[in-house]
Amino acid sequence: MLEKTVILRSDRILNNLLEMRDKIMSERIPEGVIGRLPIYLDFLIELKQNDCVTISSKRLGELTKINPAEIRRDLAHFGTFGKKGVGYNTDDLILRIKHILGSDESHKIAVVGAGNLGSAIVGYDGFAVHGFSVSAIFDNDTTKIGKKVGKHKVGDIKSLKKVIKEKKITIGVIAVPAVEAQNIANLLVGAGVKIVLNYTPVTVMVPDTVKVHNTNPVKELLYTLYFLSKKSDDKV
Amino acid sequence: MLEKTVILRSDRILNNLLEMRDKIMSERIPEGVIGRLPIYLDFLIELKQNDCVTISSKRLGELTKINPAEIRRDLAHFGTFGKKGVGYNTDDLILRIKHILGSDESHKIAVVGAGNLGSAIVGYDGFAVHGFSVSAIFDNDTTKIGKKVGKHKVGDIKSLKKVIKEKKITIGVIAVPAVEAQNIANLLVGAGVKIVLNYTPVTVMVPDTVKVHNTNPVKELLYTLYFLSKKSDDKV
DNA sequence: TAGATTGTTAATCGATTAACAATC
DNA sequence: TAGATTGTTAATCGATTAACAATC
Numbered sequence: 001m002l003e004k005t006v007i008l009r010s011d012r013i014l015n016n017l018l019e020m021r022d023k024i025m026s027e028r029i030p031e032g033v034i035g036r037l038p039i040y041l042d043f044l045i046e047l048k049q050n051d052c053v054t055i056s057s058k059r060l061g062e063l064t065k066i067n068p069a070e071i072r073r074d075l076a077h078f079g080t081f082g083k084k085g086v087g088y089n090t091d092d093l094i095l096r097i098k099h100i101l102g103s104d105e106s107h108k109i110a111v112v113g114a115g116n117l118g119s120a121i122v123g124y125d126g127f128a129v130h131g132f133s134v135s136a137i138f139d140n141d142t143t144k145i146g147k148k149v150g151k152h153k154v155g156d157i158k159s160l161k162k163v164i165k166e167k168k169i170t171i172g173v174i175a176v177p178a179v180e181a182q183n184i185a186n187l188l189v190g191a192g193v194k195i196v197l198n199y200t201p202v203t204v205m206v207p208d209t210v211k212v213h214n215t216n217p218v219k220e221l222l223y224t225l226y227f228l229s230k231k232s233d234d235k236v
Numbered sequence: 237m238l239e240k241t242v243i244l245r246s247d248r249i250l251n252n253l254l255e256m257r258d259k260i261m262s263e264r265i266p267e268g269v270i271g272r273l274p275i276y277l278d279f280l281i282e283l284k285q286n287d288c289v290t291i292s293s294k295r296l297g298e299l300t301k302i303n304p305a306e307i308r309r310d311l312a313h314f315g316t317f318g319k320k321g322v323g324y325n326t327d328d329l330i331l332r333i334k335h336i337l338g339s340d341e342s343h344k345i346a347v348v349g350a351g352n353l354g355s356a357i358v359g360y361d362g363f364a365v366h367g368f369s370v371s372a373i374f375d376n377d378t379t380k381i382g383k384k385v386g387k388h389k390v391g392d393i394k395s396l397k398k399v400i401k402e403k404k405i406t407i408g409v410i411a412v413p414a415v416e417a418q419n420i421a422n423l424l425v426g427a428g429v430k431i432v433l434n435y436t437p438v439t440v441m442v443p444d445t446v447k448v449h450n451t452n453p454v455k456e457l458l459y460t461l462y463f464l465s466k467k468s469d470d471k472v
Numbered sequence: 473t474a475g476a477t478t479g480t481t482a483a484t485c486g487a488t489t490a491a492c493a494a495t496c
Numbered sequence: 497t498a499g500a501t502t503g504t505t506a507a508t509c510g511a512t513t514a515a516c517a518a519t520c
Contacts, residue, residue: 034463056502070489072503082503084496102461107461120352124453221368222339292476316479319477319478320476320477491505491507496501
C-alpha cells in the first residue's frame with residue numbers, strides 16, 4: 001500500500017516535470033514577442049541610468065506604448081520575473097532579457113567596405129551597450145588598406161577568412177557597392193559568420209545555417225509613405 | 237405602382253452604393269498588408285526587367301515566400317487587378333501598388349549631416365527606382381559647407397528651412413551625432429517635412445502630423461540573435 | 473472546351489486584451 | 497490590513513490559409 005502510494009506520487013511528479021518540459025520545448029514563442037524584447041530592453045536601460053529600481057508593467061506600457069497585459073504575457077513566456085504587488089526589478093529584468101536574446105555574451109562584428117558607409121558603421125555608437133563591437137574592417141582598395149578607420153586598420157579582404165576565424169567574429173556587415181554584395185556575403189559565410197547584415201540595396205542569399213538581414217531604408221520609406229497619404233484621406 | 241417600384245429600385249441602388257462606400261471607408265487595411273506591398277513591388281520590378289508580362293499569385297508566392305492566397309487577398313483590399321485564368325499584368329500591378337503606396341509621385345529628400353553617414357546616404361542608389369531623390373544636404377561645419385557631396389553642394393544648416401520650403405522637400409534624414417538628433421528633428425519638422433528618417437541610435441520624438449522612422453540596426457541584430465541561439469537549441 | 477487562376481467565403485490559426493485570483 | 501501588481505485564464509480580435517465558384 002505504501003509502496004503503491006510512493007510510486008504513484010513519483011509518477012505524478014515525473015509527469016509534471018515532463019509536461020513542463022514539453023510545454024517549454026514545444027511552445028513556439030510568437031515572433032512579435034521577440035521583436036518587443038529589444039524595445040523593453042532599451043527603455044529598461046534608460047530607466048536604470050535614472051536609478052529606477054523597480055518597474056511595473058503599467059509604467060513600462062506607458063513608455064513603450066505597449067499594452068501592460070501584453071508585456072506581462074510576453075515576459076511570462078520565459079519564466080516568472082516579477083513580484084506581485086511590486087513589479088519587476090529593473091536590473092534583473094535587463095539581465096533576463098539580455099540572456100533570452102543572447103546579448104549577455106559579447107559579439108564581434110567585421111565590416112566589409114571602408115568607404116563612407118563602412119566608416120559610418122564603425123563610428124556608430126549604438127552597438128556597445130548591447131555587447132556588440134566592431135573588431136575588424138576590410139576593403140580590397142589598396143589605397144585604403146592599412147589606413148585607420150576608427151581604432152582599426154583596414155585589412156586586405158584577402159585576409160578576411162583568416163582574421164574572422166582567429167578573432168571568432170560572428171557577425172559580418174556588407175558595406176560595399178551593390179554589385180559586390182553577393183560575393184562578399186559568400187565570403188563571409190565561407191569564413192564562418194553566423195549573421196550577415198547587408199546594407200546594399202540588393203537582396204543577398206545565404207544558406208539556412210546563417211541569418212541574413214537585408215536592411216532596406218526604401219521599404220520602410222514606402223511603408224511610411226502609405227500611412228502619410230492615408231492620414232490626409234481620413235480628414236475627408 | 238410603377239412609382240413605388242422606381243423608388244424602391246433607386247433606394248436599393250443607393251443603399252448598395254452607400255454600403256460599398258462604407259466598406260471601403262471603414263475597412264482598416266491590416267498593417268501587415270502595407271508591409272508586404274513593397275516586397276511585391278521589388279519582385280515585380282525585377283520581373284518587368286526580365287520582360288515578364290503577366291504574373292500569377294502562385295509564382296509571386298514562390299518568389300516572395302508568401303502564401304498565394306494571402307497575396308490575392310492583400311491585393312483585393314484595393315480593387316480587382318487580376319484576370320481569372322491569366323494572372324496579373326506585371327506593368328499594371330506595379331503602377332497600382334505604386335499608386336497605393338504613394339510612390340507614383342516623386343519625393344524629395346534632405347539629408348542633414350555631411351559626414352560619412354550622410355555621404356553614404358547621398359550615394360545610396362536604391363532610392364531612385366521608387367521615385368525618391370536626395371535634393372539637398374546640410375551641415376553646420378564650416379569646413380564642409382560649400383564642398384560637394386554627390387552632385388549637391390553642402391548647404392549651411394541655417395538655410396535648411398528656406399531650402400526645404402523652396403524645393404518642397406517632404407522627407408528629412410538625420411545623419412548627425414546622436415546628441416544633435418532631436419534638435420535636427422525639430423528643425424526638420426519646423427521646416428515642414430512630413431517624414432523623418434533618423435539614423436542615430438537615439439529615439440527622436442515628433443508631432444503626430446509627422447511620421448518618424450527611427451532606424452535601429454541594433455534592434456534588428458538582437459532580434460536575429462535570438463533565432464540564432466534558438467536554432468542551436470532545436471538540435472538538442 | 474479544358475486548364476488555369478482569380479476574388480472571396482468560410483475555417484483555422486495565432487496574437488492581443490480584459491479580467492481576476494493570487495500574493496507581495 | 498489595504499493597495500498594488502503580477503501571472504494566467506478566458507474572451508476578443510485580427511490575420512492567414514484552404515477551398516471553391518466564377519470566369520478568362
